[in-house]
Amino acid sequence: MERTALRRRLTWQVGTVTEIRQETATARTLVVDVPDWPGHLAGQHLDVRLTAPDGYRASRSYSLASAWTGETIELTVEEVPDGEVSPYLVEVLKVGDPLEVRGPVGGWFVWRPEQAGPIQLIAGGSGVVPLMAILRAHAAAGGTPPAKLLYSVRRPTSVIYLSDLKEIAASDDVEVTFAYTREAPPGEPRVGRVDADLLDAITFTPKDEPTTYVCGPTPFVEAVADLLVAAGHDPARVKTERFGPTGGPR
Amino acid sequence: MDIVSPGFTGRRRSGTELPPGQYLTHEFPVLSAGPTPHILPEHWEFTVTTETGEVHRWDWATFTSLPAEEITRDLHCVTRWSKLGTDWKGVSLDTLLADVETGADFAMAHSYGGYTTNLPLEDLLDGQAWIAYEYDGEPLNPEHGGPARLLVPHLYLWKSAKWVRGLVLSDTDDLGFWESVGYHEYGDPWKEQRYAGD
Numbered sequence: 001m002e003r004t005a006l007r008r009r010l011t012w013q014v015g016t017v018t019e020i021r022q023e024t025a026t027a028r029t030l031v032v033d034v035p036d037w038p039g040h041l042a043g044q045h046l047d048v049r050l051t052a053p054d055g056y057r058a059s060r061s062y063s064l065a066s067a068w069t070g071e072t073i074e075l076t077v078e079e080v081p082d083g084e085v086s087p088y089l090v091e092v093l094k095v096g097d098p099l100e101v102r103g104p105v106g107g108w109f110v111w112r113p114e115q116a117g118p119i120q121l122i123a124g125g126s127g128v129v130p131l132m133a134i135l136r137a138h139a140a141a142g143g144t145p146p147a148k149l150l151y152s153v154r155r156p157t158s159v160i161y162l163s164d165l166k167e168i169a170a171s172d173d174v175e176v177t178f179a180y181t182r183e184a185p186p187g188e189p190r191v192g193r194v195d196a197d198l199l200d201a202i203t204f205t206p207k208d209e210p211t212t213y214v215c216g217p218t219p220f221v222e223a224v225a226d227l228l229v230a231a232g233h234d235p236a237r238v239k240t241e242r243f244g245p246t247g248g249p250r
Numbered sequence: 251m252d253i254v255s256p257g258f259t260g261r262r263r264s265g266t267e268l269p270p271g272q273y274l275t276h277e278f279p280v281l282s283a284g285p286t287p288h289i290l291p292e293h294w295e296f297t298v299t300t301e302t303g304e305v306h307r308w309d310w311a312t313f314t315s316l317p318a319e320e321i322t323r324d325l326h327c328v329t330r331w332s333k334l335g336t337d338w339k340g341v342s343l344d345t346l347l348a349d350v351e352t353g354a355d356f357a358m359a360h361s362y363g364g365y366t367t368n369l370p371l372e373d374l375l376d377g378q379a380w381i382a383y384e385y386d387g388e389p390l391n392p393e394h395g396g397p398a399r400l401l402v403p404h405l406y407l408w409k410s411a412k413w414v415r416g417l418v419l420s421d422t423d424d425l426g427f428w429e430s431v432g433y434h435e436y437g438d439p440w441k442e443q444r445y446a447g448d
Contacts, residue, residue: 009447010432014253050255058260059271061329084261084273092257100253105445107431108283218280222393225285235285236364242280 012049012102013037017095018072023160027078027126028090029065032099039068042137043110043130043213046075046103050085060085063130063215063241064104067137073101076160078126109213109241111137117209117237119147122194122224124216125158130241131215132161135168143173150202151176152194152220155183177202194220196227206232215241269439272332279331280393283427287363287413291397296381297416298346301354308346310397314383316341321380323403325410326439338401340382343374354419358426359400362413367426368435369402369409371419378404381414406437406444 015034022028040046042064049059066074079090093099111119111134119138121131128151138147149168153159159178169176179198184191190198204210212233214224221242228238268274291310298306308316321338357371373379382401383390390396395412402409408428429435434443442448 010445012252050258050260051253052258052260053254056260056262057271058273059330088255088258094256097256098253099255105432108427218393222280222286229285235287238285240282240284242282 010102010105012100015073015099015101017093017097017099020093020095023076024158026090027076027160029074029076030089030093030099031072031074032101033072034101037068037073038104039070040064040073040104041107041110041112042067042133044104044106044133045130046073046101046105048075048085048089049100049102050088051100058084061105062089063133065129065132065136067133067140069140076126076129076132078160109215109239111211111213113137113141115211116145117211118145118204120204120210120212121147121149122203122212122214122216123149123151124194124220124224125153126160127214127216127220127241127243128160129215131213132164134213135174139168139171139173143171146204147173148175148203149177150179150194150198152179152181152216154181156180156185175202194224194227196231199224199227199231206234209234210237212238213241214238216243218242266334268332269326270442271444272326272330272439275331275333277331278333278336278394279327279329281327281329281408282412283365284363286392287361288392289362289397289413294397295415296346296398298350299416299418300350300352301419301421304351306346306350313341313381313398316345319380321382321401321403323401325403325407327407328433328437328439328444332439337386338380338382339384339387340380340398340401342377343379343381344377346381347375350419352419354421356420356423357417358420358424359409359411359414360416360418361411362415365411365413365427367400367409367411368424368429369405370423370436373402373405374417378402404438406434406439408433409437 015032018033019031045061045063051057062075065076077089080086123131168174221240294310296308324334326332359367379402383398400411400414
């Protein structure tokens with residue numbers, strides 16, 4: 001049954017941009033109304049296709065930032081210097097413009113409300129996007145099971161979803177920790193990469209049997225996933241999504 | 251043409267023809283679903299299991315003593331990057347399957363770490379597929395699938411299973427890891443077979 005459901009054909013659909021939110025100097029969230037969107041799981045991505053007047057096309061994949069509520073979808077795009085699609089999405093696209101999308105795609109890096117065990121989310125940079133979708137789905141599911149987010153960013157101004165994350169952290173359902181790699185806000189003594197001590201101090205232990213979602217640039221994901229396995233986490237419960245300027249789904 | 255994206259002109263990169271929807275990179279991005287397994291060559295083995303259950307086995311020493319080939323091929327990843335003219339060294343599946351008696355039509359590649367991907371057996375034969383253990387003149391590093399990975403460059407790169415440890419031959423076309431979560435069962439980049447039904 002599941003095979004049939006998952007193997008339906010994905011077709012391109014024309015959505016309309018209904019709202020744009022600037023998240024940081026280089027990232028913004030696009031809210032898109034896609035009339036026939038079939039819904040999605042938190043953590044899935046979609047393809048975006050741009051068409052020039054002469055018919056030239058370029059496509060890329062982006063993570064969905066929103067949990068499905070039956071209305072619009074949201075994607076957050078970080079501008080890749082020298083990129084082809086992301087500069088258009090971050091600088092040119094306007095509210096009211098059409099946007100062609102296809103999805104949802106990917107059934108591995110996802111969280112399902114019926115899934116057992118705590119949720120450990122570990123983000124590097126704009127790798128927070130699919131993890132935000134998971135946090136939103138988690139909130140919609142009533143804030144259970146226990147969940148934690150560790151979010152590694154260069155500096156306070158690099159934080160995407162700052163106000164949403166403050167709200168989530170205040171709700172007591174989710175523990176949110178920032179790790180600043182270049183510059184920390186006043187009163188935050190630690191500046192540095194995620195390491196074994198930090199993971200040990202603030203993440204769920206292997207005994208808690210969390211499902212861990214790690215998303216970020218390849219070197220970040222490699223390092224964190226290796227540390228988790230070394231700390232005794234079952235590799236089968238560590239789900240990763242890697243991306244770089246030319247790499248994965250972003 | 252359905253729609254035009256207002257204000258989009260694109261940045262056409264001239265020269266080489268790529269499969270539809272792909273763009274050129276000179277880097278070598280990494281994409282995997284979980285932590286990178288670190289397998290020492292002395293603990294590595296490769297098996298071929300036929301549809302009757304017969305098992306053929308190679309350890310690192312016997313595998314690397316087989317005749318190897320230098321391979322230069324273009325790579326196409328379903329996440330849309332293509333990398334041209336990559337250099338590999340590996341053992342042809344024709345060599346590994348030469349003494350394997352089988353009437354099977356399909357193969358499931360299995361990897362350390364649990365990854366699987368399905369392929370028609372004929373796509374692994376006739377100089378189309380290798381178990382590669384060197385990249386660019388160096389031993390293959392774990393991030394890119396070392397100590398050895400399947401290399402099937404005429405299909406999207408997810409078919410070229412990293413950390414490969416065996417093939418299971420079968421009469422039925424079962425779905426592998428990505429194929430069972432919505433990716434295409436075959437994955438021809440020139441036909442842009444990215445997702446199920448493409």
